[in-house]
Amino acid sequence: MSARFPKPATPLGPRARIAVVVAAVLLLAGGSVGYVMHAEQRTKGRQTEADSSFALGGPALYFRDTAGGRVAHQPLTAARTGGTRTRGGPACDRFYASDEGALCLRAKPGVLPKTYAIVLDRRLREKRRITVPGVPTRARVSASGRMLSWTVFATGDSYATTSFSTRTAILDLRTGYLIKSMENIQLTIDGARYHAPDVNYWGVTFARDDNRFYATVSTKGRTYLVEGNMRDWTAKALRQNVECPSLSPDNTRLAFKKKVSDDAAAPWRLYVLDLRTMRETPLAEEHSVDDQAAWLDDGTLAYALPGRGGRGSDIWTVPADGTGTPRMAVKGGSSPVAVAG
Numbered sequence: 001m002s003a004r005f006p007k008p009a010t011p012l013g014p015r016a017r018i019a020v021v022v023a024a025v026l027l028l029a030g031g032s033v034g035y036v037m038h039a040e041q042r043t044k045g046r047q048t049e050a051d052s053s054f055a056l057g058g059p060a061l062y063f064r065d066t067a068g069g070r071v072a073h074q075p076l077t078a079a080r081t082g083g084t085r086t087r088g089g090p091a092c093d094r095f096y097a098s099d100e101g102a103l104c105l106r107a108k109p110g111v112l113p114k115t116y117a118i119v120l121d122r123r124l125r126e127k128r129r130i131t132v133p134g135v136p137t138r139a140r141v142s143a144s145g146r147m148l149s150w151t152v153f154a155t156g157d158s159y160a161t162t163s164f165s166t167r168t169a170i171l172d173l174r175t176g177y178l179i180k181s182m183e184n185i186q187l188t189i190d191g192a193r194y195h196a197p198d199v200n201y202w203g204v205t206f207a208r209d210d211n212r213f214y215a216t217v218s219t220k221g222r223t224y225l226v227e228g229n230m231r232d233w234t235a236k237a238l239r240q241n242v243e244c245p246s247l248s249p250d251n252t253r254l255a256f257k258k259k260v261s262d263d264a265a266a267p268w269r270l271y272v273l274d275l276r277t278m279r280e281t282p283l284a285e286e287h288s289v290d291d292q293a294a295w296l297d298d299g300t301l302a303y304a305l306p307g308r309g310g311r312g313s314d315i316w317t318v319p320a321d322g323t324g325t326p327r328m329a330v331k332g333g334s335s336p337v338a339v340a341g
């Protein structure tokens with residue numbers, strides 16, 4: 001018995017084809033508008049600013065509570081022993097603070113992703129808001145509270161792939177001067193001025209003098225640790241394979257993630273670099289950490305890992321000298337930062 005096939009459909013005429021295309025465009029546009037309106041209403045429907053009683057104070061561990069997306073805090077000692085969190089902070093997707101103020105990155109709903117970079121005072125009240133294109137990924141505040149930096153994904157959403165582009169800004173609160181993108185900094189690699197269209201910067205960390213800083217730069221498939229100078233607006237590469245540096249409170253060491261595998265699911269491991277000897281030490285955390293670790297003190301680091309039991313992420317701590325074992329500090333948290341008082 002021969003197989004039977006349906007008769008081919010009659011080809012559509014030019015006008016019919018145009019009508020189908022127009023209908024599809026309208027349908028997609030309607031769906032996008034509906035999504036945007038829903039996202040906007042969802043954002044408006046939740047409180048995004050801090051409660052009047054919620055402020056910076058310590059010693060405490062501040063973090064983003066993944067359950068509600070708002071900043072919370074708990075006693076710093078509870079980061080090692082467990083403890084009750086206090087909720088009521090602003091809604092942020094990334095958060096960082098010093099004793100003097102904070103930076104909140106909040107994703108703005110829309111067809112084209114945007115981010116609000118929100119400068120907050122000690123009471124976590126908004127002082128300034130800057131809208132930038134992209135998805136929030138890194139935030140830092142200098143110890144004095146003067147210098148702020150943030151990184152967004154201009155394209156892509158993961159450092160584990162090569163198909164991404166970042167944009168990193170630096171804001172000086174004392175002068176009000178905003179560097180919208182670090183890409184124009186005078187970069188030196190291997191002793192020579194370097195120019196390339198694929199240069200990307202991310203993960204800034206500031207020294208105590210508010211002039212020196214460190215960051216990651218990537219180009220030609222390689223990542224470098226750069227040391228930057230705000231006054232001269234220059235940066236020089238110090239070594240390869242360093243991402244998301246974080247300077248210790250005593251300004252002698254850098255925590256960073258190092259690529260140790262080509263496995264996209266687990267490419268990195270946490271290390272600490274001694275800036276005097278340039279010796280690297282692998283930390284006891286053996287899981288792949290895709291975060292800019294934060295120093296709780298000169299001997300302890302905090303960072304986020306994918307959460308357990310359906311939680312978005314959990315915060316863990318580990319000794320900075322390579323000894324000990326990792327410990328969970330916060331269930332359902334991210335963006336950890338220690339505030340002294």
